[in-house]
Amino acid sequence: MNAILDRLAEVAADPDRYVVEWKRTHPDRKVAGVLPMNFPEELLHAAGFLPVVIQENNEPDTEGRVILAEFYCGYTRNLADQAAKGRLKIYDAFFLADHCVQLLGAADVMRFKQPHTPIFFGQFIASMSEPSTPARVRGELDHIVAEVERSTGVPLDHGRLAESIRLYNRDRALLRAVFDARREGRVHLSSKAMQNLVKSSMVMDKAEHIALLEQLLSDGIESHDPHARVRLHLSGHFCHAPKQALLELFEDCGAEIVDDDLYHGRRYITTDVREDLEPVAALSQWYFDRNVNVPCPTRVQHNADWDTYLTKAVSESGADGVVILMAKFCEPHMLLYPELRKALEAREIPYLLVETEHAGLPMETLRTRVEALVERISRRAAVAAS
Amino acid sequence: MALRTMGVDLGSTTAKAVVVDEAGGIVAHRVVQMGAVSRRGVAAAIDAVLDDAGLERGDLGQVIATGYGRRLVPDVDRTFTEITCHARGVAAMCPGAALVIDIGGQDSKAIRVDEVGLVDDFAMNDRCASGTGRFFEVLARALECRLDDLDDLALAGGQDLEVSSMCATFAETEIISLLAEGEEPTDIAASVHRAVSARTLGLVSRVGRAAPVVMTGGVARSRAAVHFLAESLRAPVIVPAEPQISGAYGAALLGLESLQGETRVIGQAVDREHVHTGQQPNGRDCSTCSLGRAKYQPIDVELWTASIAADRRP
Ligand code: SF4
Numbered sequence: 032m033n034a035i036l037d038r039l040a041e042v043a044a045d046p047d048r049y050v051v052e053w054k055r056t057h058p059d060r061k062v063a064g065v066l067p068m069n070f071p072e073e074l075l076h077a078a079g080f081l082p083v084v085i086q087e088n089n090e091p092d093t094e095g096r097v098i099l100a101e102f103y104c105g106y107t108r109n110l111a112d113q114a115a116k117g118r119l120k121i122y123d124a125f126f127l128a129d130h131c132v133q134l135l136g137a138a139d140v141m142r143f144k145q146p147h148t149p150i151f152f153g154q155f156i157a158s159m160s161e162p163s164t165p166a167r168v169r170g171e172l173d174h175i176v177a178e179v180e181r182s183t184g185v186p187l188d189h190g191r192l193a194e195s196i197r198l199y200n201r202d203r204a205l206l207r208a209v210f211d212a213r214r215e216g217r218v219h220l221s222s223k224a225m226q227n228l229v230k231s232s233m234v235m236d237k238a239e240h241i242a243l244l245e246q247l248l249s250d251g252i253e254s255h256d257p258h259a260r261v262r263l264h265l266s267g268h269f270c271h272a273p274k275q276a277l278l279e280l281f282e283d284c285g286a287e288i289v290d291d292d293l294y295h296g297r298r299y300i301t302t303d304v305r306e307d308l309e310p311v312a313a314l315s316q317w318y319f320d321r322n323v324n325v326p327c328p329t330r331v332q333h334n335a336d337w338d339t340y341l342t343k344a345v346s347e348s349g350a351d352g353v354v355i356l357m358a359k360f361c362e363p364h365m366l367l368y369p370e371l372r373k374a375l376e377a378r379e380i381p382y383l384l385v386e387t388e389h390a391g392l393p394m395e396t397l398r399t400r401v402e403a404l405v406e407r408i409s410r411r412a413a414v415a416a417s
Numbered sequence: 418m419a420l421r422t423m424g425v426d427l428g429s430t431t432a433k434a435v436v437v438d439e440a441g442g443i444v445a446h447r448v449v450q451m452g453a454v455s456r457r458g459v460a461a462a463i464d465a466v467l468d469d470a471g472l473e474r475g476d477l478g479q480v481i482a483t484g485y486g487r488r489l490v491p492d493v494d495r496t497f498t499e500i501t502c503h504a505r506g507v508a509a510m511c512p513g514a515a516l517v518i519d520i521g522g523q524d525s526k527a528i529r530v531d532e533v534g535l536v537d538d539f540a541m542n543d544r545c546a547s548g549t550g551r552f553f554e555v556l557a558r559a560l561e562c563r564l565d566d567l568d569d570l571a572l573a574g575g576q577d578l579e580v581s582s583m584c585a586t587f588a589e590t591e592i593i594s595l596l597a598e599g600e601e602p603t604d605i606a607a608s609v610h611r612a613v614s615a616r617t618l619g620l621v622s623r624v625g626r627a628a629p630v631v632m633t634g635g636v637a638r639s640r641a642a643v644h645f646l647a648e649s650l651r652a653p654v655i656v657p658a659e660p661q662i663s664g665a666y667g668a669a670l671l672g673l674e675s676l677q678g679e680t681r682v683i684g685q686a687v688d689r690e691h692v693h694t695g696q697q698p699n700g701r702d703c704s705t706c707s708l709g710r711a712k713y714q715p716i717d718v719e720l721w722t723a724s725i726a727a728d729r730r731p
Binding site for chain 2: 395396399400402403406407410411414
């Protein structure tokens with residue numbers, strides 16, 4: 032076993048423990064809980080916070096179960112449950128910049144349950160192609176900077192912000208190196224291990240994460256030999272990590288995941304912040320660049336869409352099929368799904384839709400559906416070859 | 418020893434086993450009804466089918482397991498999902514079938530297949546038992562009739578009552594309330610069947626409509642279920658004479674193919690228009706389709722329901 036991968040897996044499995052331990056060793060520093068998916072963490076890092084993307088946990092929803100309606104996605108209901116149980120008290124402030132209605136509902140619960148923890152909400156415009164959008168995004172970033180300064184009581188040091196941007200870019204570049212190597216078949220890491228790489232990055236101190244990644248890459252990754260019959264692209268889940276049991280199921284059914292556009296995957300690491308611009312302007316530009324590199328269904332952009340991205344990604348990786356992981360009741364995803372489906376069907380790319388929930392996934396039924404996809408692809412290939 | 422392969426389908430409420438010869442013809446088959454995903458059921462089905470075929474387990478070239486409990490079947494060469502196996506089995510039973518609707522004890526699926534039995538697309542019910550055999554058991558219980566009597570009851574129903582709940586648990590309450598309102602059991606049974614068919618149509622729409630339609634699984638033995646499905650699809654529904662064994666049959670054929678190294682439509686195929694001229698409608702040579710010993714007679718639902726109308730109970 033690889034000690035570095037083990038350490039990253041440990042942090043990914045229990046982010047709260049990492050946060051508590053970090054606070055113990057950094058008594059003068061604060062931890063900012065960040066909600067997905069567009070908040071520029073670099074700002075918080077430069078202001079001295081440890082920015083941590085708040086993760087769905089593995090506990091069953093109990094105390095907070097009834098706070099949000101049944102038709103909220105599993106992630107937001109779990110956030111409400113974590114808030115109700117006091118699990119989010121490890122954070123000194125909360126920050127978000129996305130306005131999915133369900134996420135706002137969870138943020139409201141957090142505010143209600145932790146009234147003394149500041150919560151800062153910057154609302155990035157979702158309509159990307161309007162002539163006024165760049166100015167409005169920049170205005171919103173200035174507002175966020177002001178909020179960050181208000182929470183620390185000191186002006187943001189732009190030199191430090193540039194340094195934070197470099198650090199985050201370095202981390203993303205290292206992660207992308209592993210993701211690219213997987214896509215090109217040069218490393219065969221399990222999808223669980225790939226998720227741990229990104230999830231730990233969302234939690235850990237960036238410098239510490241970078242050091243581990245550099246060590247990992249210079250040691251070389253001892254990866255398993257894939258006997259997989261088919262290569263799959265995982266698509267969807269743009270706020271929280273798919274359950275690892277589900278990822279293991281794909282591999283257990285004879286598939287190898289070769290690429291993805293998950294938030295806990297390529298979506299999080301795809302775009303660097305430009306280092307040649309004034310730092311706040313660069314973060315503003317990053318918001319636009321991100322949506323071009325991996326378009327998000329929560330944004331509207333005339334010249335970038337997820338379905339085109341997805342089919343292109345599949346042809347680049349040579350994936351034989353796509354598994355769409357959709358958080359149940361995730362409205363933006365549900366609304367875009369027919370387009371994804373049309374695009375995949377037009378190109379005869381086999382796909383499977385898997386709706387996920389916080390708990391109670393019907394694993395045996397899912398196994399049948401995933402195996403059937405794998406069989407469908409591999410039998411077709413066998414017949415075509417005969 | 419001539420080549421024989423066996424397919425074993427361990428479903429949620431029944432175990433099925435089929436032995437085929439080297440031409441894909443069925444040598445023996447068994448359906449055993451037992452408890453949920455029953456290991457005893459599968460052992461009984463295997464023992465019985467081997468007995469019928471006059472074979473020992475060691476005589477078999479391949480044993481392939483399928484069905485919900487496929488991983489529980491001991492000593493198999495490999496497993497395939499019921500999706501793949503039903504598609505394969507139906508392609509052999511009813512060549513040219515384009516859409517398979519399989520409704521078993523606890524699940525239902527729609528599978529679009531190509532001419533050699535390769536799956537084009539599929540959809541399954543998630544975890545809700547609505548529209549499955551279980552659902553009809555609930556209906557029979559609420560109407561205080563035997564499951565076998567449900568067909569006649571439903572086919573005698575005329576009025577279309579509103580049945581909104583498709584959850585097996587809530588539907589029972591709704592049925593009881595319709596009875597309390599004085600509605601006729603025949604109308605209730607027919608209306609529930611209509612609602613179930615509409616639900617199945619939802620599954621079909623996920624893979625896209627295609628024809629000919631073949632229905633398999635235990636529920637395909639219900640005349641009423643087939644009738645109302647055909648009505649809602651507005652298309653004939655073909656039912657093989659042994660609709661429960663198509664998965665096990667497909668598994669046995671896949672075992673045979675893995676030994677023979679090819680995929681083609683083989684087996685005891687019969688389709689409605691097919692005259693044994695040496696050519697199947699899909700243009701393939703049918704010299705291997707064993708028509709001389711054909712056992713599977715697809716049923717045209719319109720003819721079928723017309724014929725049963727005569728002996729409807731008052
Ligand atoms: S998963 Fe979907 S519904 Fe849930 S917070 Fe994210 S965007 Fe909103």
